[in-house]
């Protein structure tokens with residue numbers, strides 16, 4: 244497929260254009276039958292389009308597909324009641340997760356898959372082509388496996404590709420109340436043995452009310468031993484040891500980082516840990532935002548993600564997160580776009596997505612806008628004109644009487 248007549252193309256490849264984003268004016272992108280970017284050049288100068296046809300971008304801006312590197316997409320039930328209570332002043336506590344665990348344990352795999360595909364479809368319509376999906380609402384060997392099987396079954400040509408993460412250490416389930424170490428022994432033993440083959444990463448919620456520093460280290464060491472990338476929910480509700488543990492273990496990412504010290508920031512930057520920031524969670528819990536500027540100034544790689552979950556951030560929209568990053572965390576539109584694409588790819592340790600370059604995946608978004616600044620400038624507006632994943636037209640707006648169609 245050939246995407247021609249691109250007004251502004253963001254490649255995230257500084258060698259291919261101007262600035263850190265590798266921007267090109269008047270460009271075209273050809274994607275081969277294997278779904279790989281084959282050629283990038285000037286508009287109107289492309290090799291003959293073959294069987295895949297041609298998409299006329301009409302002078303619009305084209306960006307790499309978003310890489311949402313932190314979601315809890317597989318769940319049942321909703322927590323609108325808890326949300327309403329929070330609006331009335333009750334603070335967020337980690338234990339709210341348990342009501343979703345109840346509902347998720349009761350749900351069948353087929354029901355969970357249908358629900359997860361619905362949310363994945365929402366994410367794709369907003370431009371997400373790669374999606375990390377965590378378990379963590381099962382908290383038994385069988386229920387964690389059920390969630391990961393669902394995560395692995397989500398992907399389809401018109402849905403985002405999924406990178407599954409094991410989060411058995413999300414909270415201590417009530418049947419282990421007061422016996423957190425026994426639960427950690429289950430997670431690091433039998434549960435990881437059963438779940439590691441279904442996951443690419445291993446995560447832990449290191450926070451008061453969830454898991455302490457020693458428990459978090461034990462979980463991540465066990466995950467790494469089984470070949471998984473390690474990541475950590477760190478410093479969300481208060482300052483704590485999570486960010487320092489991420490640096491010590493050279494984790495793939497440390498996520499949230501709402502409450503970090505300067506020493507934490509330096510540690511993450513030095514260790515090459517991606518700082519995955521989740522401003523929608525901060526908005527929905529009315530918390531302060533993470534210090535994106537200080538992280539970038541220290542040289543850390545920053546990713547932006549939705550943290551889509553039913554308790555504290557029930558959004559699948561990466562453009563909304565970009566708008567929050569610019570308007571709430573003072574990130575520039577260019578930094579926010581990089582964080583939402585190549586930053587997310589780095590958090591997931593994926594070299595093949597998040598950039599547009601020959602040999603990488605043919606994932607891109609045709610924005611219904613002349614410039615990516617509109618992602619922040621027009622908050623809350625769906626600016627997706629078309630989404631291409633692996634060279635396949637996965638979504639296009641205005642394609643029929645219904646106003647949109649699935650390819």
Ligand SMILES: [Zn+2]
Pocket residue numbers: 313314315476550
């Ligand atoms: Zn999370």
